[in-house]
Amino acid sequence: DADVTQTPRNRITKTGKRIMLECSQTKGHDRMYWYRQDPGLGLRLIYYSFDVKDINKGEISDGYSVSRQAQAKFSLSLESAIPNQTALYFCATSVLGNEQFFGPGTRLTVL
Amino acid sequence: EDQVTQSPEALRLQEGESSSLNCSYTVSGLRGLFWYRQDPGKGPEFLFTLYSAGEEKEKERLKATLTKKESFLHITAPKPEDSATYLCAVGSYNTDKLIFGTGTRLQVFP
Numbered sequence: 189d190a191d192v193t194q195t196p197r198n199r200i201t202k203t204g205k206r207i208m209l210e211c212s213q214t215k216g217h218d219r220m221y222w223y224r225q226d227p228g229l230g231l232r233l234i235y236y237s238f239d240v241k242d243i244n245k246g247e248i249s250d251g252y253s254v255s256r257q258a259q260a261k262f263s264l265s266l267e268s269a270i271p272n273q274t275a276l277y278f279c280a281t282s283v284l285g286n287e288q289f290f291g292p293g294t295r296l297t298v299l
Numbered sequence: 300e301d302q303v304t305q306s307p308e309a310l311r312l313q314e315g316e317s318s319s320l321n322c323s324y325t326v327s328g329l330r331g332l333f334w335y336r337q338d339p340g341k342g343p344e345f346l347f348t349l350y351s352a353g354e355e356k357e358k359e360r361l362k363a364t365l366t367k368k369e370s371f372l373h374i375t376a377p378k379p380e381d382s383a384t385y386l387c388a389v390g391s392y393n394t395d396k397l398i399f400g401t402g403t404r405l406q407v408f409p
Contacts, residue, residue: 231343290344292341
């Protein structure tokens with residue numbers, strides 16, 4: 189079984205809809221991250237969390253919110269989706285800021 | 300400002316033709332330099348961590364090296380299955396975040 193899982197894997201939605209992306213991990217890591225990837229722009233950090241009570245904004249947090257429901261679960265929400273949020277979204281985990289391990293990704297399309 | 304630059308953006312090799320990918324970085328207090336492999340539409344797969352200048356790590360046909368300003372990913376006698384985008388990232392003692400480069404897209408032809 190995969191150590192870091194993301195659901196859904198693909199999602200098509202309409203402008204203005206609320207959508208939630210979920211991430212779960214069985215690695216026992218304390219730190220979790222949400223990135224988006226766009227062609228030519230690389231991976232950009234949206235939010236990160238060091239533990240259940242610690243949430244931090246990344247470089248592109250506007251339009252997004254997160255929830256750390258448990259050590260193993262970290263969700264990303266788009267309150268009102270817009271077309272320029274169309275991208276690949278990745279969740280990652282790590283321990284003490286060492287190498288990060290990524291999930292398989294969610295391909296999100298906003299029409 | 301912490302920064303990572305990878306070159307070239309794209310590289311086409313014949314099977315068996317060895318080459319190197321470059322990752323130049325500026326960071327205040329290097330905690331580690333990380334290499335990842337990413338296949339299209341999939342999540343980055345961790346390859347190596349390098350912590351200090353002079354360190355080297357190997358895995359099959361890949362060898363990563365580190366100096367105070369850059370890292371190289373050497374690919375020896377590549378095969379078509381080595382085709383992927385290779386990402387470099389640095390971590391700083393000042394932050395728990397990783398700074399990623401935009402990657403080198405490698406294509407190996409038979």
